[in-house]
Amino acid sequence: MTFFLQNFFNGIMLGGLYALIAVGYSMVYGILRLINFAHGDVMMMGVYFAYYSAVVFSLNPILSFTVAVLGAAALGFLIDRVAYKPLRKAPRISALITAIGVSFFLENLAVVIFGAIPKSFLDVFKDKSILEKTITVADARIPLLTFLVIIVTFAMFSVLFFVVYKTKIGMAMRAIAADIPTTSLMGVNVDNVIGFTFALGSALAAAGGIMWAMRFPNVHPYMGFVPGLKAFIAAVFGGIGSISGAVLGGILLGMIEIFLAAYFPSVMGYRDAFAFIILITVLLVKPSGLLGKKAIEKV
Amino acid sequence: MTSPTLDLSRKPILILDQVTMQFGGLVAVDDFTAEIRQGELVGLIGPNGAGKTTVFNLITGIYHPTKGKIVFDGIDITPLKPHQITHLGIARTFQNIRLFSDMTVLENVLVAQHHKFTNPDADRILKINGKSAKRVANFWFWRSVLKVGYLKFEKEMVSKAKELIEKLGLSKFMHEKASALPYGDQRKLEIARALATDPKLLLLDEPAAGMNPKETEDLMRFVERIREEFDLTIFLIEHDMKVVMGICERIIVMDYGRIIAEGTPKEIQNNPKVIEAYLGREWEGV
The missing domain is CATH 3.40.50.300 (P-loop containing nucleotide triphosphate hydrolases)
Structure with a gap:
């Protein structure tokens, strides 16, 4: 039981982080039918923003978290304006290739600005004792940090669902996902709403990335690749285009990874391979994902 | 006549x-x-x-x-x-109905009212200068994102949308998904949605x-x-x-x-x- 709980919390945490990043993929796909390959790199930039605001500008943790999240949101908005907006009417493949280009650009930009030598995210904490603190739940010792990550993740999802389902801008996002030209004929400025979607997704990715870095403190320009890829798998698993699908897919993927590694330690080395096995299985069995709608193309 | x-x-x-x-x-x-x-x-x-x-x-x-x-x-x-x-x-409807089929009747109409509360001066300013209207619209857009004093407007919007839906005799479908409506009523809803933009x-x-x-x-x-x-x-x-x-x-x-x-x-x-x-x-x- 203790062992189970320990892994359960780890699974929720890892899954929550995947989910936070996956939502950005799913929202952009839902609206533009574009896989934004630069998403993981926006996350990486967010982590650097947090690192520098805390270590170099010595802001307090909450403030540097806020700065990083807002910075990533601005970056996401900017990427859409500069790279994707001019291609709105171009064939979809052009935007896809551009996304890969933006990804390389951000990685190399980070090498130039921040340097290729990995930094330790633990430098952010002046008082390292917080990392050691644990809470005991039914004999299982859970790091305080894990709880913190879970709470922040769920708080962010509540905000996200409120924005998407209860506000005007969220309604515009859903309308655009259904039909862009019709929405613009309803008087909605489509480009602004798309820009906002990118900003929202990037902000969540940055938040996820910062918490990822607390757990895996190795900060380097290519750190966005693996979580980005896993989150993408999570988004496809849950049904790309659906926000609740991304959340569900992320949490399930995290759980599966942790539990497989915990109960079958001999296959631990293949942990990353499980994600891809899941991806391939989903694509074969239910290509639309767990919560995705079956797309019927008009002939 | x-x-x-x-x-x-x-x-x-x-x-x-x-x-x-x-x-x-x-x-x-x-x-x-x-x-x-x-x-x-x-x-x-x-x-x-x-x-x-x-x-x-x-x-x-x-x-x-x-x-x-x-x-x-x-x-x-x-x-x-x-x-x-x-x-x-100017508002329009389409040859093949193009409602937001996953959204409710109320939401369909609300989307169309979107701009009215975003940019009350658009009409006037657009007449004078297309460019500055764009700037004003952007300002109001970000204001709506940041929700500065917005909840009141949103309530007003919902009651206006409901009023319109009632006027056109669709109120019994208020919270139904648009795709669940009978064909003739979908046409009506499309017209209601167009009317919501105040054409x-x-x-x-x-x-x-x-x-x-x-x-x-x-x-x-x-x-x-x-x-x-x-x-x-x-x-x-x-x-x-x-x-x-x-x-x-x-x-x-x-x-x-x-x-x-x-x-x-x-x-x-x-x-x-x-x-x-x-x-x-x-x-x-x-």
Whole structure:
């Protein structure tokens, strides 16, 4: 039981982080039918923003978290304006290739600005004792940090669902996902709403990335690749285009990874391979994902 | 019925001036010149592929004409984007219903009200200067994102939307998904959604398509009713001659992208060019 709980919390945490990043993929796909390959790199930039605001500008943790999240949101908005907006009417493949280009650009930009030598995210904490603190739940010792990550993740999802389902801008996002030209004929400025979607997704990715870095403190320009890829798998698993699908897919993927590694330690080395096995299985069995709608193309 | 057919005292609300639309080598709309006057109900007819829907797409800014100018309410709207044109007061429906099918009836109408509370001054400012209107619209957009003093507006929006839905007799479907409505009511909802943008000019693209005679009859009464109630100018495309001849005051006939006739329903019915376009020409001497 203790062992189970320990892994359960780890699974929720890892899954929550995947989910936070996956939502950005799913929202952009839902609206533009574009896989934004630069998403993981926006996350990486967010982590650097947090690192520098805390270590170099010595802001307090909450403030540097806020700065990083807002910075990533601005970056996401900017990427859409500069790279994707001019291609709105171009064939979809052009935007896809551009996304890969933006990804390389951000990685190399980070090498130039921040340097290729990995930094330790633990430098952010002046008082390292917080990392050691644990809470005991039914004999299982859970790091305080894990709880913190879970709470922040769920708080962010509540905000996200409120924005998407209860506000005007969220309604515009859903309308655009259904039909862009019709929405613009309803008087909605489509480009602004798309820009906002990118900003929202990037902000969540940055938040996820910062918490990822607390757990895996190795900060380097290519750190966005693996979580980005896993989150993408999570988004496809849950049904790309659906926000609740991304959340569900992320949490399930995290759980599966942790539990497989915990109960079958001999296959631990293949942990990353499980994600891809899941991806391939989903694509074969239910290509639309767990919560995705079956797309019927008009002939 | 008061239908002063060619009452020249009414001022033109929409002017299409030598509008041409070319898609590659195909001229879909050719030198189209027409005027719609304030309060009129004008029909646009023609055989399939004549370019009728393209004309609507040009008016609403989905396409920009290759040549020519479109003026609405004294403003040159030729270069404007669809959402800006909607702000000025043109709304439309579609040939094949395009509702947001996963959203409720209420939400469908709310989306259409979006801009009204975003940018109350758009009309006025757009008239003066297109650029500054864009800036104001952006300002209001970000303000709405940041929710500065917005909850009150949002409540007002919902009650306005409900009021409109009730007026059009759709209130029993208020929280149903749009895709769950019967066909005729989906058409009505599409019109309700268009009305929610507060239009002066309403463009209806084949509103009676796919309807049975009873539904068509209802629709005709419905169009006449909203025209009175919302003080609208209506421009409609229709294939059902019963609708066109029954409610339109004036008819424009298109064929191969050009206007081939224009006049009252009576005049159109007897126009040889129109008969030829629809039925083909009889071979002389055969």
